[in-house]
């Protein structure tokens with residue numbers, strides 16, 4: 001008896017959940033854990049699709065053994081060579097000495113780089129190749145840079161299952177609930193799914209768009225990703241989210257306010273703006289302290305909202321370091337197509353506003369900074385109230401356009 005679950009006829013989830021890992025990629029907090037998904041297909045040949053992180057190897061091997069129930073393993077398909085999926089492959093190959101690895105040229109190169117000895121057990125496939133395991137015939141679709149260059153997805157033409165690698169994944173431990181229709185995704189999962197996408201694959205929007213285009217040409221009935229729930233019900237909902245995220249289009253009209261403040265004065269200005277916006281009828285407003293909320297959450301919120309206000313005090317003639325870090329993350333994730341407002345603060349040489357404006361205008365693509373800037377000199381004054389009003393009005397004008 002184990003946590004193995006049947007996915008569909010002859011296909012089983014043999015993955016593991018990880019609630020111990022604190023930081024995914026040693027960067028992103030995962031308070032709800034994460035799953036490493038792997039799947040076994042029992043056809044005339046037995047096939048394992050990807051493996052799991054090294055930390056879950058022992059339990060995973062038990063799952064594989066249980067499903068194989070005495071059969072040998074014929075093939076291991078590696079869609080993605082990142083160690084959270086491929087680290088356990090060597091152990092699989094030791095236990096199943098007749099198992100051959102099906103993957104692409106670049107993935108085999110990466111396997112050698114990671115020190116896996118495949119010793120004549122490689123079957124190299126190219127884009128569009130097909131492979132028959134008995135009743136099931138699969139085709140391999142390259143998904144370059146979703147999220148590594150060797151990534152591919154495998155489409156089972158017999159039952160419509162897409163083994164989608166890192167595409168359509170999410171943070172979050174499954175805890176028994178394998179399918180999208182077994183959870184309240186919009187309530188309990190969407191924030192983690194967004195945070196996963198934006199921070200892990202966000203930079204590669206155009207490549208995700210290419211994959212979505214390829215996906216639209218085949219009759220997919222199920223996404224089997226390498227993290228998070230399997231999709232068998234409302235695929236359109238999830239496709240639509242991925243389409244928006246990968247085009248850098250906001251999901252919602254609203255204002256994200258992120259502030260950097262040491263002694264509370266910049267924070268007070270940020271909160272005053274939030275109140276003004278709500279008073280004027282725009283209540284879809286989210287406020288975060290950049291020093292309190294991890295940057296991966298801020299990035300996800302930036303992808304969600306149409307408008308962003310950055311409020312930063314000046315620090316050694318620079319943008320406050322945590323705010324700079326947030327901007328840096330947006331830049332390296334190829335973040336684009338938003339309207340920004342700016343609040344700055346300083347006591348003797350106020351620089352944060354100009355520096356943030358310049359960063360947004362020069363380092364982010366297709367982003368606009370509103371002229372209506374708020375400049376606080378240490379603490380808010382009467383003149384700042386007028387500036388805040390003007391910024392709130394400019395944001396509302398822009399939202400309503």
Ligand SMILES: Cc1cc2nc3c(=O)[nH]c(=O)nc-3n(C[C@H](O)[C@H](O)[C@H](O)COP(=O)(O)O)c2cc1C
Nearest residue numbers: 261262263264265266314316317346347348349378
């Ligand atoms: C380490 C440090 C460096 C600072 N550097 C500058 C600066 O370069 N220019 C400036 O105008 N104010 C500077 N300040 C002052 C703060 O920006 C200023 O007091 C601001 O009002 C603080 O806003 P807060 O109340 O939101 O923390 C600095 C303060 C600290 C602690």
